[in-house]
Amino acid sequence: MIMNYRRLLGLAAVGALCLGSAARADVLYWNYATDLGTRLNAEGEEIGDEIVLADAPQGRAYYVTNFSFNYWAANLSPSARLRVRFYRNDGPRYSGHPRMPGSVFFDSGLFPIASTDRSMLVFDSDFGSGLVAPPEFTWTVQFYNLGEGASAGVGGVDLFSPPSVGANYPDCWVRGGEEGWQLAGFEDANVDFAASVSGSTVPSIAFVPDYLAQTMRLEWNAGGFALEYSSQMNGPWLYLSLTSPVTVPIGGGMKYYRLRTPIDYTIVP
Secondary structure (H helix, E strand, C coil): CCCCCCCCECCCCCCCCCCCCCCCCEEEEEECCCEEEEEEECCCCEEEEEEECCCCCCCCCEEEEEEEEEEEEECCCCCCEEEEEEEECCCCECCCCCECCCCEEEECCCEECCCEEEEEEEECHHHCCCEEECCEEEEEEEEECCCCHHHCCEEEEEEECCCCECEECCCEEEECCCCCEEEECCCCCCCCECEEEEEECCCCCEEEEECCCCEEEEECCCCCCEEEEECCCCCCCEEEECCCCEEEECCCCCCEEEEECCCCCCCCC
16 A cells, blocks of 8 residues: 555654763664564565654764664575665655655665574674764665565565654655655554664764874764863863874873764864
């Protein structure tokens, strides 16, 4: 059933992130709580779930460090492959309503998978120190090399709803053939894929030591943040740099580092 309306499901907030000597990941989206007992067969098409991350800061991006989802598959051959993509919803409007998936900001490429009644795929090191993501985006899966005829493989995702952290819509995006993106859904079930996203509203700091030189290199993957340091966990904090990387000496007592958005912030050298 094709839908032309949308509504948010399961909106919930998550606590703010605190940075000390390193960043920690918060749960930004969680949809593993309520199994609907319904499965969606992708039928070789690209299927996507548009999700809303919790506690979205106005005008700020997220830094995703972990992503997971459930999938199922049967009768797969050794050549079967899966592909995961993240899209910004900056495409044309669908029937005058929501914007379609547009620009890609993560693409796993093709990777091998095997038949399973249910398995969880986890992405973490794929994102480095953090993948910059908008507060609302569409993630998709697509199965390849499923074969044809009675012996063809099948695969899809498990449906859970509502999310306990973040928010969702009751429909899904489907793209196949020449029709482009369409909204689709069931009359009796929300089409919300089982998945989770973790990260933060600030980038994490990577610490790279050079013990021969007795120095430490500090790196982060986003502009617009000031690096500060303190000899105490709770401050006072002093400005260090607006650009990455920064090299500091090892020794001289404990030091804590954090990133801060320099809004109305006077830098004192």
